[in-house]
Amino acid sequence: MSATGMWVEKYRPTKLSEIVNQTEVIGSLEALIKDPTDMPHLMFSGSAGVGKTTTALCLAHQILGENYSMNSVLELNASDERGIGMVREKVKKFSKWSGFAEIPFKIIILDEADEMTSDAQTALRRVIEETAKFCRFIFIANNISKIIDPIQSRCAKFKFTTISEEDIIGRLEEITKKEKVKSDKKGLKAIYDHSEGDLRHAINLMQATASLGGITEDNVKSSAGLTKTSDVDDVLKIALSGKVPEAREKMIELIKVYGMSESDFLKYLNAAVFKSKQPHLSEILQVIAKYDYRILVGANSEIQLSAMLAELSNLK
Ligand SMILES: Nc1ncnc2c1ncn2[C@@H]1O[C@H](COP(=O)(O)OP(=O)(O)OP(=O)(O)O)[C@@H](O)[C@H]1O
Ligand SMILES: [Mg+2]
Incomplete structure (x- = not known):
């Protein structure tokens, strides 16, 4: 599924007022941007899929209006490099120029x-000070304790909560109406139970379930198990056929968008090998075991999993 076909993107709020559940945070932010010149640097924390990135984007759009552009907003995320080079190259360069008068x-x-x-955080601390006049930072973190104190102390902090059952189900119902999907109460409740307060996960699970005909408890149960494992089966198939970039893209989607953990991914992959009756069974299993171990001892999992797919593609 392409990103544009995904309901999480289609129904990503574009205004602060459309964000559900985080009422206290949104209330304070709306008050702050009435006169944005006084806005401090911000730090958003909280678990996955609760609206942190969305809120940052809405806020930037509402402050900058039609001046929102690559010249006025720098967005860096996990796919970018995270070291000191990134601070020097991207952040410093972007922040040097004082911008334009309209913003x-x-x-x-x-x-x-x-x-x-x-190291990068320490370097950033200086950049924050030097550019205070014309730049505001919005830091987003799942785990705030990994951010150094001098950065934390320069920010107003906002904690995002997991989303309540009522708000998750409310949002899902809105989407079912717009998408004209049939649903019943038990089905929506089953999605909520799987989501653990993560609205991204809830919407993704609902989209997968909708393709089975409607949002019933039984359909939710089968899609919750199915989506994951059958997608991993596909990754294996694509990798073994030699299409590494395609396999990697699908794997990253599973991990980043669907929130599958790296260890679950490897577990399902291992299961997929047996299901698909591969001729190179033992080689494949050894490749998987090798990368499982590397990730366990702390190597970067995205790099390792990509290398694993490349190695699988070479088995002929
Ligand atoms: N509070 C919310 N209100 C409305 N939609 C939400 C909310 N939280 C999440 N969503 C939905 O989930 C998607 C992902 O949200 P978002 O990217 O803001 O999560 P996040 O908190 O940044 O998660 P992560 O920590 O994984 O980056 C959005 O596109 C939107 O569809
Ligand atoms: Mg995010």
């Missing part, structure tokens, strides 16, 4: 800031 300040959104090295 109160330029905005730098550092998504998944807790993945930054401590």
Whole structure:
């Protein structure tokens, strides 16, 4: 499925007022941007799929209006490099130039800031000070304790909560109406139970379930198990056929968008090997085991999994 066909993107709020559940956070932010010149740097924290990135983007759009562009907003996320080079190259370069008169300040959104090295964070601290006049930072982190104190102390902090049953189901119902999908109460409740307060996960699961005909408890149960494992089966098939970039893209979608953990991915992959009766059974299993171990001892999992797919593609 392409990103444009995904309901999580189609129904991503574009205004602060459309964001559900985070009422306290949104209320304070709306008050702050009445006169944005006084806005401090911000730090958003909280678990996955609760609206942090969406809120940062809405906020930037509402502050900058039609001046929102690549020149006024720098958005860095996990797919970018996280080291000190990134701070020097991208952040410093972007923040140097004072922007244009129509906007109160330029905005730098550092998504998944807790993945930054401590060297990079220390370097950033200086940049924050030097550019205070014309740049505001929005840091986003799942785990705020990985952000150094000097950065934390320069920000107003906002904690996003997991989303309540009522709000998740409410949002799902809105989407079912717009998509003209049949649903019943038990089906929606089953999605909520799987989602653990993660609205992205809930919407993705609902979209997968809708393709089975409607949102019933039984359909939710089968799609919750099915989507994951059958997609991993596909990744294996694509990798073995030699299409590494395609396999990698699908794998990243499973991990980043659907929130599958790397270890679950490898577990399902291992199962997929047996299901698909591969001629190179033992080689494939050894490749999987090798990368499983490397990830366990702390190597970068995205790099390792990509290398694993490349190695699988070479088995002929
Ligand atoms: N509070 C919310 N209100 C409305 N939609 C939401 C909310 N939270 C999440 N969503 C839906 O889930 C998708 C993902 O949300 P978002 O990217 O903001 O999550 P996040 O908190 O940044 O998660 P992560 O920590 O994984 O980056 C959005 O596109 C939107 O469809
Ligand atoms: Mg995010």
